Amino acid sequence: MKLAVLSDVHGNLAALVAVLADVRGREVGEKVFLGDAVGYGPEPDEVTALLGRECGAFVAGNHDWAVLGLTDIGYFNPVARAAIEWTGRRISPGTREALRACPLKKVLRKHDMLLVHSTPREPERWDYLFSALDAALVFPDFEQRICMVGHSHVPFVAELRADGSACAHRDGTGLREGSRYVINAGSVGQPRDGEPRAAYALFEDDAVRIVRVPYDIGSTQRKMAEAGLPEPLIERLGRGM
Numbered sequence: 001m002k003l004a005v006l007s008d009v010h011g012n013l014a015a016l017v018a019v020l021a022d023v024r025g026r027e028v029g030e031k032v033f034l035g036d037a038v039g040y041g042p043e044p045d046e047v048t049a050l051l052g053r054e055c056g057a058f059v060a061g062n063h064d065w066a067v068l069g070l071t072d073i074g075y076f077n078p079v080a081r082a083a084i085e086w087t088g089r090r091i092s093p094g095t096r097e098a099l100r101a102c103p104l105k106k107v108l109r110k111h112d113m114l115l116v117h118s119t120p121r122e123p124e125r126w127d128y129l130f131s132a133l134d135a136a137l138v139f140p141d142f143e144q145r146i147c148m149v150g151h152s153h154v155p156f157v158a159e160l161r162a163d164g165s166a167c168a169h170r171d172g173t174g175l176r177e178g179s180r181y182v183i184n185a186g187s188v189g190q191p192r193d194g195e196p197r198a199a200y201a202l203f204e205d206d207a208v209r210i211v212r213v214p215y216d217i218g219s220t221q222r223k224m225a226e227a228g229l230p231e232p233l234i235e236r237l238g239r240g241m
C-alpha cells in the first residue's frame, strides 16, 4: 500500500501545497482527504478545488457542514464561529456544491480502510478521538482493518493486536498481521500537538507514519490578517496549538 491521508486543511493553501509537494517527492500517487477543507484559514475556495483535483476520496468534516448550515454551530467557540461566518460569506457556489457532495464516511475496499472525520459510529455527532486511549473504545464500531480519523488535529496510531492487547504509537509503526488500527492523521492546516509543521499520514512499505512538513506559516498568517480573521486563530498557527 502506498497512500497519503490528509486531514483538516482548514483553508490553509500554503500548508496544503507543501504537503502535496512532499507526497509527490515520495512518489506516492494515491491521496485521500478526511474532511475540514474550510474554516479558520484564508483560502477556502482554492483549498477545496485543489483537494478535489488531488484526492481520490473526500469525506466531510464539521466545519464543511457548518458553512453549509448542516450542523449547529452553537457549540463552536466564538473565534471558530467568526471564521465559519467569514467562510460562509466568502466561498463560491462551486465550493458549496463540492462540499455538499461529500459523504460522512467512505470505505476503501482495496486497503480494507474506513475514512471518517470524527468517529466511525454516528459521525454526525462530531465526537473527538484525542488519543489512542480514546480510540481503543471504537474498534467495535467498524469492520475494516484500519479506521482513519482527523478532527482533533492531534496525530496518533492506536493498534489492537490479535491477542486483544492494545498499544499506542506516536509517530508510526509497522503494520502487523492480524492487528487492527485507528489512526489520526493530524492536521495539515492547523496542527494542535505543539508542533506547527503540517502533518499527514503516509502508508508505504507495510508501515504507517506521521510525516511533518515545514511550510511558510507567515504567508498564511498575513493572508488571515488581511482577511480580518480573528487574531487568536492567526497566532495559534505559529505555536501549533
Ligand code: ZN
Residues within 6 Å of the ligand: 008, 010, 036, 061, 063, 151, 152, 153
Ligand atoms: Zn478540523
